[in-house]
Amino acid sequence: MSVLYGFHHSIAGRRGYAGVFDEAERLGTTAVQLFAKSPRSWRLRRPRPGEIEAFRDARAIGRVERAVIHASYLVNLGASGEARAKSIFSLADDLQKAALLGVEYVVVHPGSGELERVREAAQEALALAPRGPRLLLENVAGGGRKVGRSFEELARLIEGTELGVCFDTCHAFAAGYPLHSDPAGVLDELDRVVGLERVPVIHLNDSAGALGSGVDRHANLGEGAIGEGLARLVRDPRLDGKALIMETPAAYDEANLATLRRWLDGA
Ligand SMILES: [Zn+2]
Numbered sequence: 635m636s637v638l639y640g641f642h643h644s645i646a647g648r649r650g651y652a653g654v655f656d657e658a659e660r661l662g663t664t665a666v667q668l669f670a671k672s673p674r675s676w677r678l679r680r681p682r683p684g685e686i687e688a689f690r691d692a693r694a695i696g697r698v699e700r701a702v703i704h705a706s707y708l709v710n711l712g713a714s715g716e717a718r719a720k721s722i723f724s725l726a727d728d729l730q731k732a733a734l735l736g737v738e739y740v741v742v743h744p745g746s747g748e749l750e751r752v753r754e755a756a757q758e759a760l761a762l763a764p765r766g767p768r769l770l771l772e773n774v775a776g777g778g779r780k781v782g783r784s785f786e787e788l789a790r791l792i793e794g795t796e797l798g799v800c801f802d803t804c805h806a807f808a809a810g811y812p813l814h815s816d817p818a819g820v821l822d823e824l825d826r827v828v829g830l831e832r833v834p835v836i837h838l839n840d841s842a843g844a845l846g847s848g849v850d851r852h853a854n855l856g857e858g859a860i861g862e863g864l865a866r867l868v869r870d871p872r873l874d875g876k877a878l879i880m881e882t883p884a885a886y887d888e889a890n891l892a893t894l895r896r897w898l899d900g901a
């Protein structure tokens with residue numbers, strides 16, 4: 635079996651978008667995730683001259699097989715009024731960037747409010763953007779009226795659409811799924827309720843918060859409350875062909891990579 639794996643990388647460097655491949659090359663990874671703009675501002679980011687081409691060129695000569703854009707944290711597809719319009723526009727912008735860059739997936743947190751509104755807003759963003767990139771809704775840790783905490787909610791969000799799901803292990807654990815003790819059982823449930831064929835991307839993070847705590851705080855692999863449960867998860871043959879993205883501080887990339895490779899080799 636073979637999984638693809640890599641990290642979320644910053645685009646703050648001199649090479650902008652293409653910089654993520656410099657990091658992937660240095661680390662020897664096969665998947666990348668990036669923000670196409672600042673994730674905590676509504677401001678759009680205009681690519682510099684040649685930046686799109688540099689990204690495509692760097693990808694063509696490297697080993698990265700899956701690329702993912704993570705949408706802005708401000709996006710709330712369940713919002714109303716101006717916040718809703720801004721959210722749809724921001725997400726459509728990320729989908730357009732993904733199409734320009736040749737990025738396969740855009741991942742977004744559904745937001746809070748009514749589930750049906752989230753579904754509709756996601757469809758509106760897709761309708762505004764060029765076809766090509768697939769939009770994935772990420773499960774969340776919980777809190778407030780957030781949508782997408784349970785697999786059942788995710789299934790309802792994507793039912794009858796072309797949407798997929800991004801499965802974040804930290805968020806699932808914080809939402810009460812026992813990945814520390816029964817990772818295979820959690821995968822069974824994800825498959826039964828959502829369908830693993832609709833989950834092409836997995837955010838592989840350990841959790842600093844306890845099971846069911848609702849706390850969204852990522853920990854380095856093996857150092858959080860999920861611990862060795864993640865080792866069993868990544869060796870599950872049902873993850874074959876999936877892209878695993880780690881979302882921990884860049885300073886720990888080498889350490890997390892060493893842990894992941896040790897786990898995968900220990901199969
Ligand atoms: Zn996320």
Ligand SMILES: [Zn+2]
Nearest residue numbers: 772802837881
């Ligand atoms: Zn995530």
